[in-house]
Amino acid sequence: MAQVHVVGGGVIALSSAWELSRNGHEVTVVSPTPGRDGASWVAAGMLAPVTEAQFGESALTVLLLEGAGRWPAFAGALEAASGQSIGYDTTGTLTVALDTSDRASLDDLLAYQHSLGLDAARRSASECRDLVPALSPSLRGGIEVPGDHQVDNRALLSALLEANRAAGVTFDRATVTAVAAGPELVLADGRRLLPDQVVLAAGVGLSGIAGLDGAPTPEVRPVKGHILRLGPAPGTTAPLLARTVRGLVRGHSVYLVPRGDGSLVVGATVEERGADTTVQAGAVHELLCDARAIVPGVDELELREAAAGLRPGTPDNMPRIGWSDIDNVAFATGHYRNGILLAPLTASVVADLLGRRPMTPLLEALVRA
Numbered sequence: 001m002a003q004v005h006v007v008g009g010g011v012i013a014l015s016s017a018w019e020l021s022r023n024g025h026e027v028t029v030v031s032p033t034p035g036r037d038g039a040s041w042v043a044a045g046m047l048a049p050v051t052e053a054q055f056g057e058s059a060l061t062v063l064l065l066e067g068a069g070r071w072p073a074f075a076g077a078l079e080a081a082s083g084q085s086i087g088y089d090t091t092g093t094l095t096v097a098l099d100t101s102d103r104a105s106l107d108d109l110l111a112y113q114h115s116l117g118l119d120a121a122r123r124s125a126s127e128c129r130d131l132v133p134a135l136s137p138s139l140r141g142g143i144e145v146p147g148d149h150q151v152d153n154r155a156l157l158s159a160l161l162e163a164n165r166a167a168g169v170t171f172d173r174a175t176v177t178a179v180a181a182g183p184e185l186v187l188a189d190g191r192r193l194l195p196d197q198v199v200l201a202a203g204v205g206l207s208g209i210a211g212l213d214g215a216p217t218p219e220v221r222p223v224k225g226h227i228l229r230l231g232p233a234p235g236t237t238a239p240l241l242a243r244t245v246r247g248l249v250r251g252h253s254v255y256l257v258p259r260g261d262g263s264l265v266v267g268a269t270v271e272e273r274g275a276d277t278t279v280q281a282g283a284v285h286e287l288l289c290d291a292r293a294i295v296p297g298v299d300e301l302e303l304r305e306a307a308a309g310l311r312p313g314t315p316d317n318m319p320r321i322g323w324s325d326i327d328n329v330a331f332a333t334g335h336y337r338n339g340i341l342l343a344p345l346t347a348s349v350v351a352d353l354l355g356r357r358p359m360t361p362l363l364e365a366l367v368r369a
């Protein structure tokens with residue numbers, strides 16, 4: 001079997017590395033801080049094909065649904081292989097509207113979701129509060145989506161590291177500066193590596209790797225997202241939320257994702273600001289204002305972390321998986337807002353690609369995209 005070097009230490013690289021090793025390849029992950037950085041570290045961990053469905057992106061929605069279908073088996077196999085819990089939670093999601101104009105927007109969205117055959121149901125304000133007692137009494141109802149779930153993305157990364165180690169994957173804590181025919185990887189410390197095959201899964205870092213100038217290597221741009229982590233209010237034992245709540249607040253989107261330890265992830269902004277991960281006061285203020293408008297109890301929580309990450313965006317928001325113009329060098333990037341959701345699917349596509357195995361028409365189309 002081939003000696004494969006996977007470049008990157010986020011969820012796409014680590015899940016691909018694990019899948020490749022389970023396919024019998026000899027795998028090395030090349031990245032400076034695997035499992036501890038990138039968009040994967042800051043993400044919210046929502047597995048949300050329905051509430052992520054956007055007008056004009058029906059092809060992406062089909063892919064997200066396919067990705068979601070892989071999660072139950074993937075979560076079970078990963079927890080068994082790593083001996084770690086990943087906080088995979090299938091409780092479901094509620095999206096709520098703050099005012100009448102937000103309600104009208106949600107009704108449009110619901111009609112679109114139904115036009116795609118998605119499982120989503122209109123709920124009145126009181127039905128929403130029955131599901132989530134912590135909601136503000138002044139909301140205008142919402143949409144219940146039973147099939148949108150979540151995973152603790154940091155627990156996921158930890159489990160992937162452990163599963164990779166247990167499978168014999170090795171780690172080279174280095175930064176790749178260039179790739180060349182061979183295939184050859186040039187490292188920032190001056191070393192040169194000559195594996196049989198390479199998978200470039202470095203998120204937005206792909207654009208910093210030299211040697212990939214020709215098509216079909218994808219254009220990936222950084223899309224900044226601010227996100228907060230809040231701890232339980234001092235002295236409380238019951239969690240504020242028991243399911244993911246998304247909201248439309250005077251046209252702004254916000255989400256609150258509860259973790260098993262009582263903490264809450266609140267996100268996220270979507271900003272075109274280049275590769276800047278500065279945490280800005282205005283964005284933190286905006287997220288907190290929107291979150292407390294739908295769940296007033298947020299005021300009492302402990303602010304534990306404010307961070308910003310870079311989503312790897314593509315012109316059509318679809319991921320890019322395929323061969324580059326250098327023999328035996330593949331790429332897997334561009335997962336934009338849904339890389340956690342799409343990680344199991346991407347890993348199996350990468351393994352099929354490197355193993356030169358036939359794929360379903362849906363996945364063939366993805367690889368050619």
Ligand SMILES: Cc1cc2nc3c(=O)[nH]c(=O)nc-3n(C[C@H](O)[C@H](O)[C@H](O)COP(=O)(O)OP(=O)(O)OC[C@H]3O[C@@H](n4cnc5c(N)ncnc54)[C@H](O)[C@@H]3O)c2cc1C
Binds near residue numbers: 177
């Ligand atoms: C605020 C926010 C919230 C999000 N919420 C969700 C969500 O709820 N659900 C969901 O599905 N998705 C979510 N996403 C999107 C998701 O996080 C990304 O799509 C996904 O993490 C991309 O994974 P990746 O492995 O491609 O890239 P990254 O996680 O960014 O990892 C890139 C890795 O490559 C390494 N690297 C970069 N350059 C090099 C190099 N030259 N040499 C070696 N290594 C290199 C980096 O060090 C890093 O380890 C969110 C993103 C953000 C920013």
